[in-house]
Amino acid sequence: MMRHSLIFAASALAVAAAWVPTARAEEEIVLPQQTWSFDGVTGTINRAAAQRGFQVYNEVCSACHSMKYMDYRNLAAIGLSATQIKAIAASKTVPGEPDDNGQPTTRPGLPSDHFVNPFPNDKAARAANNGALPPDQSMLLNAREGGANYIFALVGKGYVDPPKGVTVPDGLYYNKYFPGHNIHMPPPLADGSVTYADGTKATVEQEARDVTTFLYFASNPESEERKHLGVRVVGFLALLTGVTYGVKKKIWADIHH
């Protein structure tokens, strides 16, 4: 009985799922699927890529995009040393305590500071960006449909010439992967936008891959610990399930039902 209803429910799901693509196909943007070091159950964040990605953020993205949930100390998790982090933080200027006369002051950043915001407030950000607000990047990857593949496609492959007959309004740019295609953000990356210390060739695609890896880390700083713990928890539970099932079998052995 149970088997029948399950089969029936499954087939209903299959039938229903078969409808879905036809109903959605008209406007769906197909993202090229990439493989990432952080994919899958045992995926980890590629430290070198994440560090290069931070460099891209630091030297390019951070001109407009804030990252307010990240602290400089968090960079230790992608393999930067305490000295490097101190140096990076110290190169930033952050608001300090008011001085003895109550006047606002600034001071060099500390590892415990949030990533510094490029603009004093949202209005200033809009004013500098043709009316558009550059979104905060600390949760960006988790806040966009498609996640890593979307961000990579958007900044790494999306800026192409508009198809024939499509006119892009002034101050906007055509992007193949942006919903609606007209995006305020000018193409952020170019070949050689940054110079990588490790000698990696800084192509647009390389920069996009690296910054996506860094943004994945920023959105999911717990991911490595989570997956690592998960493998052990699930392994333990699988064992426990087996043992418990054996115990149940033994207890029920003398009951006819």
Add this chain to the structure above:
Amino acid sequence: MAGLHKSEFKNPVLNWVDSRLPLLTLMSKEYGQFPTPKNFNYFWNFGALATINLLVMIATGIFLAMNYNPSAAGAFDSIQRIMRDVNYGWLLRLVHMNGASMFFIIIYIHIFRGMYYGSYKAPRELLWMTGVALFLLLMATAFMGYVLPWGQMSYWGATVITNLFSAFPVVGNWIVTLLWGGFSVDNPTLNRFFALHYLLPFVITGVVFLHVVALHITGSNNPLGIDVKSSQDTVPFHPYYTAKDSVGMCVYFLIFAALVFFRPYIFSEVDNNIPANPLQTPNAIVPEWYFLPYYAILRSVPDKLLGVLCMFGSILVWFVLPWLDTSKVRSARFRPIYRGMMILLVVDMVVLGLVGHHHPEGIWIPLGRVFTLLYFAHFAALPFVGLFEKPLPLPDSISQPVLPRGPGGGGGGPMPAGAAAKPMEKA
């Protein structure tokens, strides 16, 4: 000694306590010896699983509340702090977040079990009705919990759902203002939702006790839907069902863990990772998956008030299910028509869920209307189906279909005196 309970516990300390506060006797009676039909299938795990899920939610919820800031300005930031800086905060939060989905998966299976095997029928009407009340409380708690992260979907979901009450004539707008604590969803709304989200789980715990008391008066139903005739039909709850429930529990935790550790965001909308912005509506406002069928019913009815009534009515109708169903046979195993109707109802809910997930355009509009009608047709047809449906022959007892048949055609095992001659009471 006058007034003391006669405890059977040998240990003098336990005996002393139990004589004055007979909790041990109660536990041993209700969860130790409690006679339980021996023919349960794994569908009967889900009540216990729901209880465990409730405990998991309360445990994680209390620690989340210690780190959560229930204000429009600070809620989103505090969730990020929990995810990034609180020790194992990410684990607490992801367990709590996915726990809500697990709760609904369990409860939907539990409700299906109750409907399929006729567990709502006499004498279990109040057991069923407390269950429906629990489901409504669960939905309210889940809805208010979803508002707390104060992301885009939290904010706009709250706006859409609370606005539904404005459909009611005369009192509608007054109710909405009361829910909001102002003239739009804002800080006061978040504050009261947080207070209620913390309160309701304890109300649920109370009603769970009523649910269990009602269960232990009537005893459990079983897959055959026939009454227990003799002690041969039952086994003591412990160790038989403690063992069987443990198996279910392990599988449940396995699935739960796989979700939390490997696919924590599979049930969530990406838009909720964007802070609430009253000036910008998301492209599509979609409720959590477990509300989608009711959302589909709401949108399928062209009139707002009627839609709201149909949406609430789609669950409220469960309250009168024991009286809508006129058949004396409980289990769908012996009811060919009802069995088909139940399978159709499951399909119906799945389709309505898909309808709720999609923009109401194209095929989804007629699909929503047809399946909304079908949903209510199920309940409207029940009184009549019971009248003309020919049930299959019922077994004489729970033991009968499995006991080796002796020359007399009866059971092979020793039958307690008086039980064998007892005539069938049901159907």
